[in-house]
Amino acid sequence: MVTQSGVYHESYRADMQLRPTSWQRYRLAFVLVVVLLLPIVAGVRELRIVNTVLIASIGAIGLNILVGYTGQISLGQGAFLAVGAYSTGLLMIYYDLPWPIACLLAGFITAAFGAVFGIPSLRLKGLYLAVATLAAQEIVSWGVRVLDFIDGKDDDQARELAMPVINFVGTRINATGMSSERSFYVVAMGILIVTVILVTNLFRTHIGRAFIAIRDQDIAAEVMGVNVFFYKLLAFATSSFFVGIAGALTAIHSTNLTFERFTIEVSIEYLAMIIIGGLGSVSGSIYGAIFIKILPEILQDIGESFSGAGLISANDLNQFMPSIEQVAFGLAIILTLVFEPEGIKKLWADTKAYFRLWPFSY
């Protein structure tokens, strides 16, 4: 196989391409085939999990804009998801909005909310900022437990929010069954694709470059003329917008929303996703979401096949599996941090580089 020793562009148009090499285009075609085949071949359980991966991917991309690209640590992910989810439900119940409009508005509401909680980032950095965002988490978590309008009912109690019926092309999204999961898949996959295109391009603009400049060295960025405070707030708002959309998707995928879906554990799970997948990378966010959401399922399947082969009793499986899952989860994070701090995205890049350079690894 003979290839050029580099990628050369002969026109501005070629220079602006997102996928300049033919291999990248083949990969895109392959991914598209998988995307199209998944809802046909997958069973209801698998598709349900794929759908949670799609939501998590959008949320992780949102978080990565803030943490990976702009370098502002946030522990408020659960809160931002909750704002997106509850806004969607409440807009639909109180204002009778159709769900796509409610979801979009929920994104903007979450963006505004995120920008407000981004204000401390002017003075606070690193761990201190993380604690400030923790406040967002606690405030929202308190709000959805005590505000009595939060359940969409006229009583003086804050209970779970019953979501209205959500229909997409004649199929109900938030029911139980294959057709629901399929139609949700179409919606969520469509939004994920748009998100990926938007965010990838965002970091080819002056705004994206300002975010990265702030992450790498905020003083240098300011000296170069980047309005650090403005761009930090913009990063919080942009990030929260996508997280809010992920929250909105969670809402339209559920029949009842409860505060227990948006706890601090969720914030930490999302941080784990972007660390394992790769900070400051759109594809890394997706790899991380896939890894974190699917690992427990794979372990469970392995366990069940052991139990099916008579190697371990079903009782023992129920007893030990949860501990094994936790060990595997912890191990995955530690091993990533030790051996590949740049995450799965880097592993993939290394693999590509290995084959491209073979047999001379320089």
Place this chain on the structure above:
Amino acid sequence: MMKKRFLVIVITVAILLVSVGPSYSPVSLTAQSDEPIKIGAIFDLTGPTSDVGQLYAAGIVAYVDYVNANGGIEGRPIELLSQDYAYSVENAENLYIEYVNEGVVAFQGWGTGDTEALRGRIAEDEIPFMSASYSAPLGDPEEAPYNFLVGTTYSDQLVILLQFMLEEWEAEGFTAEEMKVAVFHNDSPFGTSPLADGQAWGEEVGVEVYGVPMPRGASSFDAEITTHIVEGGATHVVVQNTSGPAALLLRNLEDLGLRDFVVFGCLNWCADEILIEGAGEAAEGVLGALPFAPTSVEVPGQEVVREWLAENDDRTLEEASLHFTQGWWTMAVMVEGIRLTLANGQELTGANIRANLETLENFDTGGITAPLTYTSEDHRGNRALRVYRVEDGVWVQASDLIDLRAEDMEEMSE
């Protein structure tokens, strides 16, 4: 251009797939007479409530084994589809949808989080549902048509406990107006659930009842104690929270030298053996509203559990605790609904199981709970329990059965 065309193709094809793809039809429930009966269950084995969740889960699994070892339900074995969900609502929903797709006819949940998140779905899918969450609205078939409560609701627990406290208070020569109850509760819908009904009762009889939220993960409740007991002047404390925080509250009271100045009571999630272990001496005299009989009091319903444990488990009933019998008998009620459906020669559907559960009248759990009666208007199995008291480190019975339903009926007939 390439990309745009790709996108259009993707979306068109996907929409086509959804509209023409094979539509989902639920697995046929008209099974052959020897086919296993599938029941779904989610357990908290590793999550925040796993300390009691593991015991409750073991009770459910044990009852299924017990039924299968004794010939199944009308000759058909039970196949229990279950998994740990670590108290995550997302996991609960995923597992529920998976199990319903595999054809379960009934479902065992666990906590408030999953019970409330699934409430809408189970009604649409017609899946009878039981869990260890005893919020009063779950017993109202208009709001929750497929939820059934085996335990007394939190509201009824609180009212019964308050009635008992008032009786003892008046016997000591005090008046209702002098009684002031601080309800220390978990800062969540689970915690606040009985508060309004307790306050309504208080207004009727002239007792002041107010709520005090217990912050999650608190390492001391000294501030709450100072504000609401020392300055607020509470004479009685009732806790609606799990055993850990309740034991901590007791120890804080003891350390501040206030334990003897308040009458202390627990609703079911802190009235157990774990509270006594955690609070030690400070637990002496604590009152408990227990819908499920503790292991320290002998009732006939424990016999069969004891026997099963002796043969299949290395724990004694005391070690397995009342949460084991709670899981065991919750499953027993569900199985009874299925048994009746089969015995009446009906098709095994969720709707039929529900209809048959609604015919249960004074179903005897061997004294573990007060007899259970379900009707199409009321899915609260009973509104009655006995109050217990900690004496010398064990729960002993302090009252006879106090039955709110019977009291209501008396009032109506008068």
